Amino acid sequence: MDFVSILSIFVLACFVGYYVVWSVTPALHTPLMSVTNAISSVIVVGALIAAAAAGSASAKWLGLLAVALASVNIFGGFAVTARMLAMYKKRERQGDKTHA
């Protein structure tokens, strides 16, 4: 891919991001932050390339460390988001209070 195609993807994605994020309900802004956290760890792709490449031992170890850090974020970010989202419930029937 040349620079201009990449830039096109980026610019269009910024617009998509703008409209998608405005449609997020304010009640879910905290899960929004934790899930964006998880997905921005897609940087793990770069870390994996570095960790898998031969040629430079130091680059490989930096890559492995980055893989570990990004994995904390990926697993932690999605799991904590799932945990939060599971808590959002609609009004229950009166008298059905098992959590009191």
Added chain:
Amino acid sequence: MHDVAATPAWVLLAYLIAGVCFILALRGLSSPTSSRRGNYIGMVGMAIAVVTTLVTHIPEVITAQTAHFITPDWVAIGEILAAIVIGGSVGLVIARRIQMTAMPQLVAAFHSLVGMAAVLVGAAAYLNPEAFGIAVRITPIAAPSVVSILPVSRVEMGLGVAIGAITFSGSVIAFLKLNGNMSGKPILLPMRHVINLGTLAAILGLIAYFTQDQSPWVFWTIAALSFAIGFLLIIPIGGADMPVVISMLNSYSGWAAAAMGFTLHNSAMIITGALVGSSGAILSYIMCRAMNRSFISVIAGGFGGDSVAGGEAAAIDRPYKRGSAEDAAFLMAQADQVVIVPGYGMAVSQAQHALREMADLLKDKGVRVKYAIHPVAGRMPGHMNVLLAEANVPYDEVFELEDINSEFAQTDVAFVIGANDVTNPAAKTDKSSPIYGMPVLDVEKARTVLFVKRSMGGVGYAGVDNELFYRDNTMMLLADAKKMVEEIVKALG
């Protein structure tokens, strides 16, 4: 060597699909019901990206004999899997154990990891550019020392490392402030604006120079200065401006991922970076608007702190009405409608569960109970909503400022717990007030205001006294938020 230009089409498509999955993950958050599915789609996207990268970059043993065959390097594969398992387990354990009140700290900590990962990937790309397909050999048979990095890649790499480093050190400071390891008070260095702008200019200058000279000192100085500026940018920002800071760092972590995506020509990273970058930027904007502050003034820092001494002395002398838990229980039990206004103080004293119990008892007595949330209540966007959801408060009883503000006039009791500045009527009337113009909840329009507060001393983050305390229709309930609510529950039961 992996040449980016020769990447097979299916790989490009796989990354594109991963990017689309991430868009859908955020799209799902438009309502709580679709959000859970969205989160799973996000996980699928991540799995696609990781697996695609793994199968296209299997570590190989390259020796003279095996040059024509692919011999997987099992040790290297094992190391990568071990890194994923170790990191993943740590992440899962943290995600399971973390208290919901500690979410702001956790998010800050996670941001710092994204930032650090970006720096490490940038450094790895710098040390081994051929692996990333961003190198040109000046002479075909040359030694690795004359491998030159494409100038455009140097800019992308420099930006990625700089933004990543700022995200890292800024998030570490935000974490320490939110976690209470560091005072929320702004730390103001003399000449800080000059120092900050100078450092930023130096970083940009070095990135430009990096295109001409790829020596290690340039690269590492960019990284070092960026770590320093992240630290310098966040220390002057007070604890109460943290919702903006944390959103801003969220945005930075996205731009860092996008910059690395440019370096790697990876569409999944670019799409994600753009999404996360816009998300954080929009959240910062929403938070600034909710405080009636400009983004620049928040970044410049110095606003608020733990408390400001001046406001307290004035507060003590004025007469106010003090009530007991029994009074509060009596008033609320008689009401048709009670609106609960939670703030950071509720999070601090973990009062959300007791509060929901109180609401249940009131509902049993036929009282309508609603919750009113100000956008900057708490320490991060949506903080109060999560805590209430944790306490099993149904989300259709929770309302945003603009949806509920008109209802206070028909409300019998406004129950303010742990919020302060977001209810201050001075924001509407007093032009000299530092919070003038900030949108506030019109709680004073309710027939009675019950205000739970630890003591009369101590002011909100803006360091201003709240007019509301001294009104005729206000009753102060002076106690720890959780204890007070528990006593009200007892009195109601």
